[in-house]
Amino acid sequence: MSWRRRRQHKEALFLILWAGLVLVFFSASSSKLIPYILPIFPPLAILIGRYLAAAWDGRHLPGIPSGYWIFFIMSSMLVAAALMPGQRYLKGYSDVARFTLSVYTLTSLLTFGSLATLILGRYGGFRGGFSALTLTSVLFLVVLNSSLMLFNQRRSVKELAVALQHRLRPGNEVVSYQTYYQDLPVYLQRRITVVGWKGELDFGARVEDVSGWMIEDAEFWQKWNGPFTVYMVTSRARYSKLLAQSGRQFYLVAQTDYDVLLSNKGNPTELRLRREERPAISPGFANPPAKEAM
Numbered sequence: 698m699s700w701r702r703r704r705q706h707k708e709a710l711f712l713i714l715w716a717g718l719v720l721v722f723f724s725a726s727s728s729k730l731i732p733y734i735l736p737i738f739p740p741l742a743i744l745i746g747r748y749l750a751a752a753w754d755g756r757h758l759p760g761i762p763s764g765y766w767i768f769f770i771m772s773s774m775l776v777a778a779a780l781m782p783g784q785r786y787l788k789g790y791s792d793v794a795r796f797t798l799s800v801y802t803l804t805s806l807l808t809f810g811s812l813a814t815l816i817l818g819r820y821g822g823f824r825g826g827f828s829a830l831t832l833t834s835v836l837f838l839v840v841l842n843s844s845l846m847l848f849n850q851r852r853s854v855k856e857l858a859v860a861l862q863h864r865l866r867p868g869n870e871v872v873s874y875q876t877y878y879q880d881l882p883v884y885l886q887r888r889i890t891v892v893g894w895k896g897e898l899d900f901g902a903r904v905e906d907v908s909g910w911m912i913e914d915a916e917f918w919q920k921w922n923g924p925f926t927v928y929m930v931t932s933r934a935r936y937s938k939l940l941a942q943s944g945r946q947f948y949l950v951a952q953t954d955y956d957v958l959l960s961n962k963g964n965p966t967e968l969r970l971r972r973e974e975r976p977a978i979s980p981g982f983a984n985p986p987a988k989e990a991m
Contacts, residue, residue: 709747712740752823765818765826772811776804799844806837857930857958858884860951866926872917874931878956881930892917921945921961929959 719737723729752758779800810833818826858881861871865885873881875893882889891898891911898911920927928950931939936957939947948963 709744712744715740716744749827753827761823761826762818765815765830768830769811769815772807776807779804796844799840802840803837803844806833806840810834810837854878854881854930854953854956855884856953857881857951857956861885861928861930861958864928864950869926869928870920872920872927872929874917874929875935876932878930890917918945926960926962929961930956931959932956 716737719734723733726733748758752761810829814826814829814833817829862885865871865887870890871881871885871887872890872892873894877891877894877896877898878889888910893912893914895911898907921929922945933952933955936947936959939945946961948960949957950960951958
């Protein structure tokens with residue numbers, strides 16, 4: 698598309714500028730979150746749709762065969778990475794059997810789907826290759842979506858949020874300790890106090906007053922030792938350090954293989970760990986024993 702013929706392609710030019718401005722603006726921004734890039738997808742989808750529609754109608758487009766090869770090569774690389782010798786990454790997951798089944802299903806779909814796309818694209822024309830590519834993509838996304846909790850169990854705290862929801866009362870405070878779980882405020886539908894951590898929130902913290910919900914350790918421990926109920930969500934690794942280093946009381950409310958939900962207040966029927974009974978916790982392994990409060 699030459700500059701002199703730009704008026705003949707003004708729709709495409711508009712879509713390219715739309716996507717390009719969004720990409721450039723947020724690439725230059727010092728604050729980057731996943732939702733920021735979402736406006737780039739509508740113009741890209743329209744551009745790709747226009748291109749594929751022309752090919753579907755029988756127009757010869759030289760880039761289509763290259764696309765089949767790129768899909769095949771990238772799929773092969775993903776399969777090779779997923780089936781690396783020893784599959785060492787499996788050690789970090791608790792349900793290895795289900796995780797392995799999902800990996801093998803996804804790699805099989807990519808292997809046979811990319812091969813079918815390449816063959817049908819060469820001998821069956823664009824419609825054959827595109828149909829195989831579409832079917833492979835749909836099946837891959839369906840299986841991937843059903844496996845997200847397995848792949849993402851280290852990051853999601855949904856299980857802890859569900860355990861916490863029915864316990865929360867007016868005046869209770871929920872704290873994310875030395876980390877930030879982006880899904881926790883969504884599940885609880887409330888603002889979370891963040892202790893000793895900024896990360897991607899640093900940009901906003903420098904331009905607005907966040908003293909009410911982003912605090913340091915000293916202020917947090919004053920609240921923890923105070924009269925009001927505080928719930929803490931943190932990683933098991935940090936919890937292990939707290940048990941070893943501090944003499945504070947923790948009530949263990951719930952836990953997953955990677956994170957724990959603690960409280961500074963308990964009741965006679967709740968499990969807790971007293972100082973003399975605190976065991977070491979190895980993240981991702983057996984749950985720590987707990988005894989009933991006296």
